[in-house]
Amino acid sequence: MSAIARHTNAAGAATNPIRVMVVDDSVVVRGIVGRWIEEDPAMTLVASHRNGRLAVDDVTKSNPDVVILDIEMPDMDGLTALPLLLEKKRDLFVLVASTLTRRNAEISLKALQLGAADYVPKPETNSGVTTSADFRRELVDKVLHLGQRARSRVTGRPSTPGSGMPVIGRPAPAPAAKAKASFTIRAYSSVRPRILAIGSSTGGPQALNTLFGEIGSSIGQVPVVITQHMPPTFTAILAEHLSKAAGRPAAEGKDGDVLAPGRIYVAPGGKHMILARHGADTVVRLTDGPPVNFCKPAVDPLFKTVAEIYGNASLAVVLTGMGSDGAGGVGDIGRAGGSIIAQDEETSVVWGMPGAAAHTGQCSDVLPLPEIGRKVSRILLGGRP
Structure with a gap:
């Protein structure tokens, strides 16, 4: 059983288990995933379907909190079913x-x-699904986090980040000033940033596209480095999407790349991306070390090297994401005199990473996503924070 499952069970969630629907054309996958769901007292399997049409027809009756949705299915595929599911149940989370x-x-x-709220890479074969401990851990953890988020929409209970495993929730709307008052906020650095570093996970691709639609015209004088928790192949496509959103060149970072202003470097899936000095230049280094905070790529190694090289000329942003990756690096950047902005809970899909960052006491702001782009642009262009 995963750490988050144990945490959830201890909190008494088994008395009101998260309702899960599995939609996959493979009877083997439906059986395996359904068994994993039923084995965890924090969840219950309410329906299992072989295609999207059956899921859409049943979603109102079954009333799931989370749907695990396959992409390729006969009759109606996942992409066709997705908007229909969300139309019938607007508070639904789809994985x-x-x-x-x-x-x-x-x-x-x-x-x-x-x-869709998030994705999980599935092994290519049924035997791979059966034997992959990583797939099971990631799937179960994401269902639990999203299910908690769904339940907190009803209860209005806030999350309580801590111990690296936040309880995900959504508080009742509150004025920004009141939200900030619950955190220790540091002053922004008086030094104009020479780099923008971003960390994100669950909900990150959507948040990144929103952010870069706002800041594309403002990043001409600084390089941008990003760690988004994603597997290989996904990160290359994410970079293409961000390039379109920002109107700037973006690509996966390659070992030895010299950082250049106005360019966006995305950590490739399956590798940690860090920075190093090479003469007068800053270069990308890719490492194949073990996962950090269960993640590879991870935010902490990148932020640590940003702090070491750029010090108080660092500007970092921590966006929506599960877990607490990035909090250690936020501490490094804060102690070096740099500035950090964390996304607020209300606009995060999951307030794990930004919540952990906010509770370090090293952030200069905790802001809703629509305000982050405007603030980052103003700072990068030399305006007052």
Whole structure:
């Protein structure tokens, strides 16, 4: 059982388990995933369907909190079913499951744009699904986090980040000034940033597209480095999407790349991306070390090297995401005199990473997503924070 499952069970969630629907054309996958759901007292399987049409017809009756949705299915595929499911149940969270082909990665990112909450890479074979401990852990953890988020929409209970495993929730709307009052906020650095570093996970692709639509015209004088928790193939396509959103060149970082102003470097899936000095230049280094905070790529290694090289000329943003990756790096940047902005809980799909960052006491602001772009642009252009 996963750490988050144990945490949820201890909180008494088993008395009101998260309702899950599984939609996959493979009877083997439906059976395996359904068994994983039923084995965890924090969840219950309310329906299992072989295609999107059956899921759409049943979603009102079954009333799931979370749907695990396959992409490729007969009769009605996942991408067609997604908006119909969300139309019938507007508070539904959909977790897309797809294999790691470029086509499926493209479709999965399209699904996120259409309203899916997150995705999980699925092994290519049924035997791979059966034997992959990583797939089971990631799937179960994401269902639990999204299910908690769904329940908190009803209860209005806020999240309580801590111990690296936040309880996800959504508070009743509150004025921005009141939200900030619950955190220790540091002053922004008086030094104009020479780099923008961003960390994100669950909900990140949507948030990044929104952010870069705002700041594209403002990043001409600084390089931008991003760690988004994503598998290989997905990160290359994400970079293409961000390039379109920002109107700037974007690509996966390559070992030895010299950072250049106005360019966006995305950590490639399956590698950690860090920065290093090479003479007068700053270069990208890719490392194949073990996962950090269960993630590879991870935010903490990138932020640590940003702090070491840029110090008080660092500007970092922590967007929506599960877990607490990035909090250690936020501490490094804050102690070096840099500035950090965390996304607020109300606009985050999951307030794990930004919540953990906010509670370090090193952030200069905790802002709704629509305000982050405007603030970042003003700072990068030399205005007052």
